[in-house]
Amino acid sequence: KAGVTQTPRYLIKTRGQQVTLSCSPISGHRSVSWYQQTPGQGLQFLFEYFSETQRNKGNFPGRFSGRQFSNSRSEMNVSTLELGDSALYLCASSLDAGRSLNTQYFGPGTRLTVL
Amino acid sequence: AQSVTQLGSHVSVSEGALVLLRCNYSSSVPPYLFWYVQYPNQGLQLLLKYTSAATLVKGINGFEAEFKKSETSFHLTKPSAHMSDAAEYFCAVRSQGGSEKLVFGKGTKLTVNP
Numbered sequence: 001k002a003g004v005t006q007t008p009r010y011l012i013k014t015r016g017q018q019v020t021l022s023c024s025p026i027s028g029h030r031s032v033s034w035y036q037q038t039p040g041q042g043l044q045f046l047f048e049y050f051s052e053t054q055r056n057k058g059n060f061p062g063r064f065s066g067r068q069f070s071n072s073r074s075e076m077n078v079s080t081l082e083l084g085d086s087a088l089y090l091c092a093s094s095l096d097a098g099r100s101l102n103t104q105y106f107g108p109g110t111r112l113t114v115l
Numbered sequence: 116a117q118s119v120t121q122l123g124s125h126v127s128v129s130e131g132a133l134v135l136l137r138c139n140y141s142s143s144v145p146p147y148l149f150w151y152v153q154y155p156n157q158g159l160q161l162l163l164k165y166t167s168a169a170t171l172v173k174g175i176n177g178f179e180a181e182f183k184k185s186e187t188s189f190h191l192t193k194p195s196a197h198m199s200d201a202a203e204y205f206c207a208v209r210s211q212g213g214s215e216k217l218v219f220g221k222g223t224k225l226t227v228n229p
Contacts, residue, residue, distance in 0.1 A: 004158075033215050043205065043219035056214045090158055094215055104215060106151070106158035 002027065004093050004107035012113045018079040021110045025072050025093030031055075032074040033104060034066060037088040046089075049074055050096075078112075086114045117142045117208045121220035129228050134193040136223045138180075138206030141187065148189045149207040149217065150180055159205065165189060176200070201227045 005024045013019050025032050034046040045058040049068035066076040072093075078085055088111050092104035122137040140146055147166050151159040163174025170182045180191045189206060203224045207217040 031215050033217075035217075035219075042221045043207075043217075045216045045218070048215050050215075056216050058216075092159075092215075092217075102215060103149075103161055103164060104217060105161070108156075108158045 004091055004105055006091050006107040006110050008110060009108065010111045012115060013081050014115050015081055015083060017081050018077060019081060019112060020075055020077045021089055021112070023074045023076075023091030023093075023107060025074070026105055029093035029095050029105075030072050031094045031096060031102070032068055032072065033092045034074070034076050035090045035092065036060075037090060037109070038086075043090070046076065081114045083114050085112065087112060117146065117210060117218045119206050119208050119218055119220035121206050121223050123223055124221060125224050125226070127226040127228060128196045130198055131195050134191070134196045134200065134225065136191040136204050136225065138189045138191065138220060139187050140189060140206075140208045142208055142210065144210060147209045148182065149209070150174065150178070150189075150191050151205045151207060153203045153205065162191070162204075196227045198227050198229065201225055
């Protein structure tokens with residue numbers, strides 16, 4: 001099975017722009033979560049989607065949004081980019097939502113640089 | 116609220132020596148615990164997970180971890196370090212039921228010296 005794929009792998013934007021990142025989960029997985037990784041704050045949970053519904057949201061401003069499509073693919077959007085949004089954005093997928101045997105499998109990430 | 120503390124942001128060992136990476140958790144309910152590894156410019160790879168089936172959990176690449184409720188710990192060990200083990204290791208906790216949200220520790224960067 002193919003793993004979690006994320007596109008693009010690298011992105012450079014300027015302040016004030018917006019960006020959309022894409023994540024394709026492992027085939028058959030219906031839950032997708034997003035995390036932001038920075039040297040200062042570490043790995044922080046952004047949001048989680050299951051069956052096209054946002055199940056949980058982290059403590060991020062409204063500029064960060066996401067959605068999930070019927071094929072379980074997910075996108076996240078960041079509007080009005082700030083320098084502090086520079087980070088590695090990781091997507092993870094799991095088979096279901098909240099079950100004890102679930103494991104989240106991570107993609108390689110999208111490295112976003114905001115200039 | 117759940118939290119994870121990883122003691123030591125950097126750990127250095129010699130090749131062939133014991134690897135011990137420490138993780139303590141805080142959770143009001145029995146947790147699910149995970150160890151992930153991240154190599155440079157890559158995503159996270161699952162090493163092992165604890166889901167209450169057994170307190171000693173064996174993972175990939177010769178790693179194992181022991182869940183100790185009395186100490187609220189889930190330390191990661193490997194008897195003999197290999198150069199290829201050099202990476203950053205993250206401990207994470209997830210609550211039972213309802214959400215896939217993982218709360219991560221700050222990570223421990225492991226250096227293996229020849």
